[in-house]
Amino acid sequence: MREEDSNWFSRWEEELPSPEELMPLSQTLITPDLALAFDIRNPNHNPTANNTPTQQQAPPLPQTQPQPQPPPSNPLPSSATTPPHPSSAEFAADSVELGSGAAGEEPARTLKRPRLVWTPQLHKRFVDAVAHLGIKNAVPKTIMQLMSVDGLTRENVASHLQKYRLYLKRMQGLSSGSGGGGGGGGAGGLAATADPATDHLFASSPVPPHFLHPGRPNSDHFLPFVPVAALQHHPQQQIAAVAAMAAHPQLQPQYHRQVGHFGSPPNGQFEHPFLSRPSQSVHRMGAPVHNPVPGYVEDLESANGTGGRRVLTLFPTGED
């Protein structure tokens, strides 16, 4: 148990994908042209006049619908008292800026961030980051920086952190000892209590023991180790995601070992995880080859698992 403490830390390095490895995937997966081609744009919501300084070229701007204003699609039958929430269907009222600025702007340029899918791997990075920051330093911004997953926003992390904290709390209450270790077991056996809905994601990554024990001065002093990841601060305009896991729902919960498994050989000499990273070639479409075990295959076509929603899953880096 205590041994694992020092142990899991060593493993962390090995598991960490190098920035180089991330980059190829994180580069511009969705070019403006692609975005246009795929009709990726903001259908009904134009939150802010999002200027992307990174994009120097102006899109062809074929025929942009002026779209005067989207009607309040949701009448909200039960709410007699009009909620002061001007949530999504608003901005028509006082959108001075939006009216003048955004209306003229092409919606296509305003790329809406696709829904982030928290894959176990991504979550693992998240947990690792939190673990090494310590609970107290584990705030969205820092976590986000440590993860250095481009495309990840503070909001993404904050939202996920919220859920994660709830999960931890629940685990603390219901698990004694074996619960934390259960992280090792991982997806296999999870606590019978608590909703499977939220759990199965979190259960897939090993939760560092200290997370479950709030009052534990002992495990506080970890290393000031700063992963290289923290250095790169990239324009977070493009999602690092490879396309969706639209893989058949049947094998969705199946997380098989990744092909690009770069775990250092327990044999002794591990290559530097940060060096000699063979670029993970992401074969985009093309060959209709059936992957025997398509853990995370990029599948743009069927990416729409949620109807019209575009779902992107972040890089499948790291494996256990």
Added chain:
DNA sequence: GGGTCAATAT
């Protein structure tokens, strides 16, 4: 400004 929580939207 940034974090957390809660509610709500999609």
Added chain:
DNA sequence: CATATTGACC
């Protein structure tokens, strides 16, 4: 349904 988004408070 999971996640994003938003608002409110600290």
